[in-house]
Each structure stands twice: as C-alpha cells, then as structure tokens.
Amino acid sequence: DIQMTQSPSTLSASVGDRVTITCRASQTISTWLAWYQQKPGKAPKFLVYKASTLESGVPSRFSGSGSGTEFTLTISSLQPDDFAIYYCQQYNSYPYTFGQGTKLESK
Amino acid sequence: QVQLQESGPGLVKPSETLSLTCTVSGDSFSSFYWSWIRQPPGKGLEWIGYIYDSGSTNYNPSLESRVTISEDTSINQFSLKLSSVTAADTAVYYCARARGSRPNFDYWGQGTLVTVSS
Numbered sequence: 591d592i593q594m595t596q597s598p599s600t601l602s603a604s605v606g607d608r609v610t611i612t613c614r615a616s617q618t619i620s621t622w623l624a625w626y627q628q629k630p631g632k633a634p635k636f637l638v639y640k641a642s643t644l645e646s647g648v649p650s651r652f653s654g655s656g657s658g659t660e661f662t663l664t665i666s667s668l669q670p671d672d673f674a675i676y677y678c679q680q681y682n683s684y685p686y687t688f689g690q691g692t693k694l695e696s697k
Numbered sequence: 698q699v700q701l702q703e704s705g706p707g708l709v710k711p712s713e714t715l716s717l718t719c720t721v722s723g724d725s726f727s728s729f730y731w732s733w734i735r736q737p738p739g740k741g742l743e744w745i746g747y748i749y750d751s752g753s754t755n756y757n758p759s760l761e762s763r764v765t766i767s768e769d770t771s772i773n774q775f776s777l778k779l780s781s782v783t784a785a786d787t788a789v790y791y792c793a794r795a796r797g798s799r800p801n802f803d804y805w806g807q808g809t810l811v812t813v814s815s
Contacts, residue, residue: 624801626742633791633805634742645803677742681801685757686744 592616592680596689602697607668611692613661613678622682625654625663628675628691637676638663668694699724701792701806709786709813715779719792719806722773727751730795731775732802733766735788738810743788747795748775782813 593616603609613623621641626634636645638654641661651666665672673696678689705717719731732747746756748766756764760779768775779786789810793802 622799626802633793633808634802635805636801636803639797639801679742679801681799684755685759688742688744690741 591685592619592683592687594678594680594687594689596676596678596692598692599690600693600695602695603668604697605668605670609665609668609694611663611676611694613656613663613689615659615661615680618658619680619682621657622680623654623656623661624679624681626677626679627672628677634677699794699804701794701804703790703792703806703809705809705811707810707812709782709811710815711783711813712781715777715782715786715811715813717777717790717792717809717811718774719776720774721794726768726770726773730800731766731768732793732795733777734791734793734802736791736808737785737788745777745779747800784813787811787813
C-alpha cells in the first residue's frame with residue numbers, strides 16, 4: 591500500500607495568514623492526489639484533484655501543487671470557515687489511501 | 698445536486714454482519730463509482746471499496762475477505778456488507794460517489810455511526 595504522510599499534524603494560525611500543509615507519498619503517484627476538508631461531525635468535502643485542480647465552487651484562496659511524492663495545499667489568506675481537518679488522498683493505485691490528517695486550528 | 702444517504706443499524710454484535718445501504722438521488726446512477734469509506738472515532742479515513750460499471754467491484758485488500766458491495770440500479774441504491782465484525786470495525790461509515798477515469802470522491806453522504814458491541 592502507498593503510505594501518505596501529512597505534516598504538520600496540527601497547525602495553529604490566525605485569520606489572514608498564509609498556511610501550507612504538506613503531504614508525502616511513500617512512492618511516486620504522479621499527480622493522482624486529492625485534498626479534502628472535514629469539519630467536526632461532517633463528511634469530508636472535496637477540494638482539489640489531480641494535485642492542483644480546484645473542484646468547482648472551492649474558493650480561489652485554496653491552491654494545490656506538487657507531483658511525484660511531495661504535495662502541498664496552500665490557503666493564501668485564512669478565513670474563519672477554513673479551520674478544519676485536511677486530508678490528502680492518493681488515487682494512483684489500489685488500495686486508495688489517505689493521509690492521517692492535518693488539524694488547522696485558530697491561534 | 699447529488700445527494701447520498703446512508704441507512705442501516707447503528708449497533709451490530711461481534712461476529713455478525715454489518716449491513717448498510719446508500720440511496721442516491723439527484724443524478725444518474727450510471728457512469729460513476731459508488732464507494733464506501735469509513736472513519737473510526739477520532740481517526741483517519743479508510744477506503745473500503747467501490748462498485749462500478751454495472752457490477753464490477755474493487756475492494757481494499759485489508760477487508761476484501763469480509764466485504765461485499767452490491768447495487769440495485771433500479772432504485773438507485775448500493776449496499777455494503779461486512780462480515781465477522783469486531784470492535785475494530787466501529788466507525789462512521791460514509792458512502793460516496795467517485796468520478797473520472799481515475800476516480801476521486803466528489804460527493805459524500807453524511808455518514809452513519811456503526812458500533813460493534815454485544
């Protein structure tokens with residue numbers, strides 16, 4: 591199985607900050623990477639696919655980049671609604687696997 | 698707007714079979730991958746498997762010996778059966794739609810907590 595490792599596990603930030611979450615794959619996955627946002631008690635929300643393509647309706651302050659084994663999700667100017675847990679997920683090969691999550695909390 | 702809704706028992710006894718159904722509304726049932734994903738309390742996400750293309754399936758090898766995913770396209774539903782459950786199978790179970798030639802999960806149900814306990 592491909593292991594996905596996110597860093598940091600927890601990120602403290604303030605509204606207006608630029609934040610970056612990193613996701614590393616244990617082997618190359620080209621750009622077959624997605625990002626999700628999950629709030630307490632809710633299902634994950636699909637944000638980014640193919641490493642850098644924003645899903646329709648996702649604010650442009652979100653951006654994704656990377657290829658191979660290293661990927662990032664950046665929020666250019668943090669908004670109150672962005673505090674949540676973020677997961678990366680590889681869909682290069684079966685079984686599909688997720689990172690352990692990065693909790694973005696208010697400083 | 699696509700909507701997915703899980704249904705099924707919230708409590709299952711150890712060694713029994715967990716059975717859940719997902720009802721899809723708002724879009725065609727064809728041309729997509731219909732998936733199950735679970736999340737143990739306080740933990741991360743685990744892909745269980747999906748069904749597509751009129752009955753083809755793909756399962757996570759870690760669960761494959763115990764999992765069956767089936768569909769009833771006439772009523773826009775698909776189902777999960779997980780046999781011989783233990784406390785480790787306690788989780789929120791999500792159904793989700795996946796799209797594309799390399800599918801990823803664009804629409805999710807709200808999730809349903811299934812507890813395995815006697």
